[in-house]
Amino acid sequence: MARTVLLTCPVCGAMRALVGDLDTHDRSALGDVVVDHLDAHRLGESARALRKHEAVSTAEERIVGDGELDALPTEEWLAALPTEARGPTQSR
Numbered sequence: 001m002a003r004t005v006l007l008t009c010p011v012c013g014a015m016r017a018l019v020g021d022l023d024t025h026d027r028s029a030l031g032d033v034v035v036d037h038l039d040a041h042r043l044g045e046s047a048r049a050l051r052k053h054e055a056v057s058t059a060e061e062r063i064v065g066d067g068e069l070d071a072l073p074t075e076e077w078l079a080a081l082p083t084e085a086r087g088p089t090q091s092r
């Protein structure tokens with residue numbers, strides 16, 4: 001079992017999972033991760049600050065199994081796909 005913090009981009013819905021919990025990743029650390037991604041959206045400075053705050057405030061802690069952890073986007077942001085295009089999360 002592992003604790004993760006799940007961030008969602010308020011602009012495009014992309015997701016990023018960080019191993020750890022909200023004690024390991026404080027708000028400023030989460031903000032840095034979010035800003036890294038938000039830069040790709042080329043927002044104005046105030047819009048970027050607002051979206052950063054939004055993403056940090058909606059960060060969720062999840063406890064996942066070790067196998068599930070591999071399926072989460074821990075290395076980079078995973079672009080949100082239309083639900084129909086996602087397919088099954090686990091192929092057997």
Ligand SMILES: [Zn+2]
Nearest residue numbers: 009011012014
């Ligand atoms: Zn985004």
